[in-house]
Amino acid sequence: MMTITPQPAQPQEWINHLGGSPVTAFGVGQRSPVIMGHFSYPERPHEFIAPPVGSHYLSVTLAGSLFVERKLDGKKVQGDFRPGTCLLMPANSSNAWRWSEPTEEFQLFIDPDFLCGIARREGIGEGMLDDSFAFVDETIWHFAQMMQSEARNTPLAEGLWVESCARLLAVHLLRHYSVRSDVPRRLGGLTGHQLSKLQSFAQERLHEPLTLEDLSAVLDLSPFHFARQFKKETGKSPHRWLVDLRIARARMLLTNTAMTVFEIATSVGFQSQSRFGVVFKAHTGMTPMAYRQRHFL
Template structure:
């Protein structure tokens, strides 16, 4: 998982597709709202930028991503030519816009705005569509619509990016899956194929044990959704639903809780430092660990240790 700081030069090994998303924002004059305003995985990028009014038309590059935004400014009038089709809408704060990948796109809007947005790779959406038995995913370009679930997911990504300075691989994976499923079932052309009717039953006890074994073996490492799904012998699409049915919460939240509970056990040892505990349970820094521990437990790890050992 990559985090691209606007105050630093982009890493040389960033995938060209990710660079195209960042270049697209730059072409339209995006300015970072906060120090950490752009982050990306292989299939999903998230940004939070402010844009001046665009009185004259600007042509932006085509993207290998499906683009979804949430308007935080406004209201404003947006005019665009997407794939040659002219569209115009009044966009209110909280409303969204979707543009399918590989569209020619020319833009103009009448006043400054602030946007939270994601770029979902088209190849990933096709994989999710195939997994769900939907055939090809033909996205409908849409301006000025309200989708509460999409908005919450996008804003959760921007908040996570600011809160901890990075977004974990598993959180990114979960967000990509939520966005892909929402777009697939709510914002795509109907192709005559219905979603697979396969059982959405819970993981078996054996599958849960395998997932837990992977997590325990790799608790100090970054763990992806593919790692967990593979352990259960399921696709990502089916694993998320089966896991939540079995455990009662999504994999990301479960894993965070597991890391914190293991951290508590380690904190009971007087010999382990806070930074050592953080590394042992998979946090990249002591500050990141401290923030998550505080949010989960209600006090910093040092204070929790003091009380537990007193």
Template structure:
């Protein structure tokens, strides 16, 4: 059983709890959600594990079969529940927890860092101080966001702009008790929208983040993401993908350009990422698109 120390980081949580239960996470986010950490974890057997306080909000979405769980969160009475698929568990930052897990459990764990959450709050975003403890609660919005996070961290080449936007929406939902965006947000000004789109276009080859785009518009990530969607009808990551696909189409018109080079110059992580996006957005592979456009074969890949 791990020793109890104050102020664990998410990395210490993963390492120490992993040692205690004899299991490492099956998947981790590795930057796919910006500063937010996420992992898919199979707990192979029943266990009792104390977890020290962290400067991070802890959120879990149960993925596998129902399991009996009890916990004592610092400052709260002991809770117990049957955690069913989709059940949501929340431990606000700064609380020690003693867990009793009744059997094998598959779960998605998310760690929303305190500094990141406080930064959003200082810019008028969601107030993480309003999070309340929960054990296996039902919240379809959080469940849906959690499953989108799971899809993202299991993708071969995840989009960090999309990832951080999911994390912001998750914190907003948990903080407000209602879905982020229930009240219609004001759209971006023409100037802010143009600056963000110009920044996307000028830096398509780079691994852009939500914070990069928000800074170009002169807004916080929270307000930028909501305002961009209100102004354009789509989230920032969809607009970014659209611009990258448009550049890829233009580059594919050159029969001498290898697909790997097209992918790099259009901002995709590689040919596989380009092919996946192309099939989803255009309905065919880059090579098939070239053929359909009558681009002569000249040794392109």
């Protein structure tokens, strides 16, 4: 029997299929290469199949704490999503989903031809994005926060304004998440699957005092071999990477919850509020309270 491949859906059709409703959205209903905005979704606890979407898709969780399971071209991944957690899905991928709680998402849909044009002009690969799931990227998070703030406070122009903003983020995606045929993977380095598995493990246990042995055991490697390969692949030591994750989570909690600084410190794995304050200021240049006052949504 012949298998019929479903036609790729337009972004708005795909959003409707997932049960989304716009809070603020730009480019919807126009023949725009870019659609982005803030969308709310009800919980979807049972797996459902969505049609492929004809655009590259980026989502950043804005509110909620939920478990997400996704099948992409038959491959299943799972992870916990909190404010600031991202996922990236290449265009025209078959996809199935379920998630545990209602959620608020910043979403960006980019037409593949538009992205290829940016890649050619900037000299960044061939304009193909890689699949990434349950990752934290502070540049993307700050962009989503900025767009959310602008949508609340100013009447936003459409068209060229939307494309200009999206172009900046597209360059970032191409530099960090593109399939680069001109940059071969370093021999002996960790694979993308291993890094994704490691990140999911760490994100679920940031409240714990994780050790090098804990991290290396996830990938069934010796601590020495793991630390060397991790540094080769990411440019960071495992300790620095873990501290970065803790501070990224703390930033999100400071700007999106009413938790006390002490509660946030312990929830991201610091044994004392004073130690948390020292490390946080070293990363951001501000105390936790000063950061909250400047960025609280």
